[in-house]
Amino acid sequence: AxxxxxxxxxxxxxxxxxxxxxxxxxxxxxxxxxxxxxxxxxxxxxxxxxxxxxxxxxxxxxxxxxxxxxxxxxxxxxxxxxxxxxxxxxxxxxxxxxxxxxxxxxxxxxxxxxxxxxxxxxxxxxxxTEQQKLRWTFDLYDVNKDGYISKEDMLEIMKSIYAMMGRCTEPALGASAPAQHVELFFQKMDRNRDGVVTFEEFLATCQE
Structure with missing residues (x-):
């Protein structure tokens, strides 16, 4: 030091x-x-x-x-x-x-x-730890801080990521790309198909 x-x-x-x-x-x-x-x-x-x-x-x-x-x-x-x-x-x-x-x-x-x-x-x-990092990421995605990741939460996150990447995305992506990404996320993460992702679902899927 x-x-x-x-x-x-x-x-x-x-x-x-x-x-x-x-x-x-x-x-x-x-x-x-x-x-x-x-x-x-x-x-x-x-x-x-x-x-x-x-x-x-x-x-x-x-x-x-x-x-x-x-x-x-x-x-x-x-x-x-x-x-x-x-x-x-x-x-x-x-x-x-x-x-x-x-x-x-x-x-x-x-x-x-x-x-x-x-x-x-x-x-x-x-x-x-892996679980601490996943908890932090989950809380980031939980935009309204209600303990769940909703499609609305994830769409806001994805729109912000695509806006941040700007012209670096190749090939150029259309306006529907964030919504498509959200659907893929929920197909994988929303295990009980109730329209929201809990931390337990998020953790289990990420650790597979």
Whole structure:
């Protein structure tokens, strides 16, 4: 770990009820990894111009910024998250999918992504068990958060994915492609044919 890690104290983050020890217990990151993640997270929340600030490369370390570049609140709003995420997909419109991702990370549903939300979600995606990763994905697809994936939920997700991919889809896909994808998804996942997919159905099918 670099020598600057020691003076990055997570308990000083405003709006953060958890400190470093609690995050060490809730995630599969080391202390130095969490400190590097936090430095980068603060830069992101100030609107840093480097889209790769938000992602797994944090784990390889992140250079220290001056205090004027660090976020005073430790929160990332949806607009900032969408702006950064969209830069990964310049060929399409990633705003809708970024909205769903933001909701999946925003565990307490307060409209702002705090560092704990980000660290816990990223830990699941990078180092969680297969079941934890599938649970996270299911919750992402469950757009209205009612505990089920409906065809309406999945259609919104698929439309957002196709919009995000834009001109990268080959061959070019027609307007009916998202709906067709949803039908295929339900043929495979909706085991009891009741029109919704439960987590148990989703898990069983994915683990086959």
């Amino acid at each position: 670099d020598s600057g890690d020691a003076d990055v104290e997570l308990p000083t983050i405003r709006h953060q009820p958890e400190g470093l020890e609690q995050l060490l217990a809730r995630t599969k990151f080391t202390k130095s990894e969490l400190q590097s993640l936090y430095r980068g997270f603060k830069n992101v929340s100030l609107g840093v111009r480097h889209p790769k600030s938000l992602g797994p490369h944090f784990l390889r370390g992140h250079r220290r910024r001056s205090p004027s570049q660090e976020c005073p609140s430790g929160l990332v709003d949806e607009e900032t998250f969408t702006l950064i995420y969209s830069r990964f997909f310049p060929q399409g419109d990633a705003s809708s999918y970024a909205h769903f991702l933001f909701d999946a990370f925003d565990a307490d549903r307060n409209g702002a992504l705090c560092f704990q939300d980000f660290a816990v979600g990223l830990s699941v995606l990078l180092r969680g």
